[in-house]
Amino acid sequence: MERSLKNRWNNRSLRLRMTLLYVVLLAVLLATLSVFIYLDLRAFLIDSTETRLRAQAKPTIERFLSVENPSAQEQATIPGVAENLSRNLTSRDTTATVLDSDGTYLANGRRLEEEIPAIAPSSKHVARALGGENEIGYTARDAAEERMLVLLIPLRSPENPETVLGVVQLNTPLAVTDQILFRERIFLGASMLLALLLGTLGGLAITGAALEPLRQIVSTCRRLASGDLGERVNLPHRKDEVGQLASAFDDMAERLEATFASQQRFSADAAHELRTPLTALGGSLEVLLRGSGDDPQAANRLIRGMHREVLRLGRVSEQLLDLSRLNSPLALNFREFPLRGFHPAGRTPRPGARHST
Numbered sequence: 562m563e564r565s566l567k568n569r570w571n572n573r574s575l576r577l578r579m580t581l582l583y584v585v586l587l588a589v590l591l592a593t594l595s596v597f598i599y600l601d602l603r604a605f606l607i608d609s610t611e612t613r614l615r616a617q618a619k620p621t622i623e624r625f626l627s628v629e630n631p632s633a634q635e636q637a638t639i640p641g642v643a644e645n646l647s648r649n650l651t652s653r654d655t656t657a658t659v660l661d662s663d664g665t666y667l668a669n670g671r672r673l674e675e676e677i678p679a680i681a682p683s684s685k686h687v688a689r690a691l692g693g694e695n696e697i698g699y700t701a702r703d704a705a706e707e708r709m710l711v712l713l714i715p716l717r718s719p720e721n722p723e724t725v726l727g728v729v730q731l732n733t734p735l736a737v738t739d740q741i742l743f744r745e746r747i748f749l750g751a752s753m754l755l756a757l758l759l760g761t762l763g764g765l766a767i768t769g770a771a772l773e774p775l776r777q778i779v780s781t782c783r784r785l786a787s788g789d790l791g792e793r794v795n796l797p798h799r800k801d802e803v804g805q806l807a808s809a810f811d812d813m814a815e816r817l818e819a820t821f822a823s824q825q826r827f828s829a830d831a832a833h834e835l836r837t838p839l840t841a842l843g844g845s846l847e848v849l850l851r852g853s854g855d856d857p858q859a860a861n862r863l864i865r866g867m868h869r870e871v872l873r874l875g876r877v878s879e880q881l882l883d884l885s886r887l888n889s890p891l892a893l894n895f896r897e898f899p900l901r902g903f904h905p906a907g908r909t910p911r912p913g914a915r916h917s918t
Contacts, residue, residue: 576772580764587760588753595749602745606738607710611698614655614712614731621649622729626719639716639727643667650729651676658730659716660687667727678703680711680732690715690728700735708735774803778810790818827881834877838870845870 625646639646643659644667650657651670656677658669664687669679680701690697690713697713712731718724777794784792793814796807845863 575775576765576768579768579772580761583764583768584757584761588757591753591756595753599742599745599749603738603742606741607698607700607735610710610733610735610738611712614710614733615714617655618650618657618714618729618731622646622714622716625649626716626726640667643727646729648672650731653677655731655733656680658682658732660728660730662691662725662727664688664691664728677709677732677734680709680730682728682730683711686711686713687728687730689713691725693723693725701732703732708739709733710735710738771803774807778807781810781814785814785817790814790821831881834881835874838873838877841870842867 625642639659639661643661647657647659647668647670649670651672653676656669656671656679658679659667660682661667664682664684666682671677671679680703683699683701686697686699693715695715699711701709701711703709709732714729714731715725716727716729718726774794774796777796781792781794793811794807795811796804798804845867848859848863
């Protein structure tokens with residue numbers, strides 16, 4: 562299975578594979594960026610709502626717990642101010658619930674039908690608030706499965722701030738925040754799809770332009786294979802990898818053309834040089850076959866002539882081999898050795914002299 566998928570992938574065009582890899586990388590980057598933007602926006606909206614609620618509640622709580630307030634002095638455990646405090650902290654989009662120092666429910670400020678229902682307090686979070694922890698906020702769902710932001714504010718004694726007299730719970734719906742986040746998801750998703758579409762089209766165009774020289778090389782290879790040894794890629798001068806490949810290919814094609822031309826010249830020279838002695842040998846053999854064997858002197862002359870032609874053929878063969886070696890590229894190997902013995906007495910070779918072999 563794995564090998565089959567690998568083979569199918571390798572059988573795809575290089576342009577398609579490069580574009581797919583580019584699009585996958587682009588999708589991962591866009592998805593990562595979109596998630597980061599979405600989470601940052603969600604945190605910002607919730608933090609802003611939490612900061613607004615705390616800023617609105619702080620003056621009211623301080624006024625009800627101030628030492629000048631007779632109600633707070635009469636009831637140090639908050640029950641005397643719980644009803645009024647919860648009512649003053651409640652609005653159309655926020656409901657306040659007051660708990661005493663034991664976490665017992667005292668009052669909530671909801672009076673009208675259109676006001677937000679109170680969320681049942683979470684004992685775990687209430688215990689943290691009663692322990693003196695500030696800035697406690699979390700999300701929960703009400704009976705209608707609507708998402709709510711719940712804040713807990715410790716009520717501290719005016720005389721001793723370390724003493725927690727109770728807890729105020731504020732809950733407000735996150736419907737507006739959820740609508741903004743929903744639109745943001747739609748926007749990020751649509752933007753990502755559009756970016757991937759444009760990236761795919763751009764990737765196909767860019768990879769097509771980048772691979773065009775390779776297509777030229779492939780076309781030139783096919784024309785060379787068909788016998789047109791004069792074909793060259795002839796790309797404009799460029800120093801990248803594709804330009805180096807095209808330049809190396811043209812150099813190879815030139816060497817191949819020169820090699821084939823040398824072989825053709827060698828074949829022509831060999832045919833020309835071998836024709837004369839072979840013709841002479843053939844003529845002598847014909848004479849012998851026609852009866853020159855009856856004349857010993859004539860036969861001896863013919864045999865001697867044939868021997869000379871054979872020797873000539875041997876020399877021609879050696880000369881042709883030397884010619885083929887001369888036409889082949891020479892590899893020069895350099896090494897250093899002392900030339901003192903090759904110079905007249907009293908002369909010394911130049912230091913560092915090199916000799917090629």
